[in-house]
Amino acid sequence: MGANSSSMSDLHSNEYLNRFVGKVAVSPNDPFWNQLLSFTFTPPRTCADCRLLEESVQSLLQTFLTNNLYTGNYRSLVHVFITRATELKASAQCENNIFTWQTFNAMFILRSVTKYFIQTVTEDNLVKQFQSNPQDDSGEKQQVDNASHALEKLLNVLVEIIVDVPILSSGWSLFGNGFVSSTETKFTKGSDSRIVIFFPRGPEKADGLRAPPTRCMLDLSVLEEVLRMVLEILNSCLTHQLGHNPNLIYTLLYKRHVFEAFRTHPTFQDIIQNLETVLTYFSARLDAVDANLTVSEVYEVIQEASLQWPRDKLKKFPELKFKYVEEEQPEEFFIPYVWSLVYHYSDLYWNTHNIILFNPHKGT
Secondary structure (H helix, E strand, O other): OOOEEOOHHHHHHOHHHHHHHOOOOOOOOOOHHHHHOOEEOOOOOOHHHHHHHHHHOHHHHHHHHHHHHHHOHHHHHHHHHHHHHOOHHHHHHOOOHHHHHHHHHHHHHHHHHHHHHHHHOOHHHHHHHHHOOOEOOOOOEOOOOOHHHHHHHHHHHHHHHHHHOOOOOOOOOOOOOOOOOOOOOOOOOOHHHHHHHOOOOOHHHHHHOOOOHHHHHHHHHHHHHHHHHHHHHHHHHHHHHHHHOHHHHHHHHHOHHHHHHHOOOOOOHHHHHHHHHHHHHHHHHHHOOOOOOOHHHHHHHHHHHHHOOOHHHOOOOOOOOOOOOOOOOOHHHHHHHHHHHHHHHOOOOOOHHHOOOOOOOOOO
16 A cells, blocks of 8 residues: 555555564654555455455554564554545545545555454453554653543544435445445435334335344344334324424425325224324315425425314324333344344455354344
8 A cells, every 4th residue: 555556466565564464663743654555455244245355454454463563553543544435425525536535545455454453462462452652753751641532532533424425426435444334325305204214115125135934024023112112202203293293294294105105004003093084184284285385385384284183183092102121231232233244244354264153143
C-alpha cells in the first residue's frame, strides 16, 4: 500500500505495511501515515473476498500480533483514525476527497487488524494489544488517553460517521466499506413513519426463509407475536391519543397498503378492524376536499377531522401493560447471539475453528 494501487498478491511485500507491522514504533504524528493511507484498493465485497484478503496478509498479521505489544502501532492507528474522523464531516461538505479517502483507508486497515485480533487471541490478550501505548519519535511511550477512554472515543466517532457523514456523491458509503456492510435505506418523512416501515409486506412473505419447517413455524409464531404487539401499540395510540397524533395518522394513510395482507389473518383481524375504521374515516374526509392537496393541507384536514372523531367507533381492548424483566446475566444470551448475527450476516470471513461462543454451523 502507499501512493499507488495495491493488489492482494503484493500486500505481503508492501513496504508500508511491513513498516506498520514491524518492530519500529510509528508516532501518530509521523508523516508515514499519509503515505500508508494513500492507496487505492478495492475492498472485499463477499465472504470469499474477505477470506482471500485475510490469507494474503496472514503473515503480516501474525507479525503485528507480536510486535504491537512493544511498538503500540495499533493505538497509533486508532489515534490517527479518531483525529481524522472528527474532521470528516467538514471534509465531506468541502468535498475534500483525499482526506475522506485516507480516512476510509485508515478505517479499513483498522477493521482488518481488529477482526484478526478478535478471532485469534483471548479477550485478555486483546485488551493488552489495545492498551499498548504508541511511542514518540524518541522511543518513549506517549501519555495518551487510557485504553477505555480511547475505545469509547473510537466507538463515538464510528456512530458519528453513521449519523452525520453523508453518502458521498461517488456512490460509496464510507462507513459501509469500513467497519460494516451497509445498505442504503429510505424512510418516509416524519418520525412516526418509522414504526410502519418495519412491517413486512404480509405474513405470507415469511415462507421465503430458508429453514426447516419446524424452525419456520417457530419463527412465524415469534413474528406474529411481535407484529401483534406493535399493532396493539398503534391501536392504543389511536384509541387514547388520536387527536395528538396527526403525523401517525398521515403515515398510516400513506402506508395503508401495508396492512392489507393482515385483514384476513386471524391473529390480527380484530385490531386491523380498528385501524381500518380510523383510516376509512380520515380517507373519506380527505376525499371530500379537493384532490390536489399539499402536505400541509392534508395535515390541516387530519387535524380538523380529529376534533370531530367519534371515539365510540373503536372496539375496546384491555389496557396495555408492559413489564421489563432483566435477567441476572443477560450477556450469556446476548453476546453469543450478537456474534452469531455478525458471523451469519456481515459478509465477513470468520475462521470457524476459532469460534467457541456459538455453533457456527447452526443458523440464527
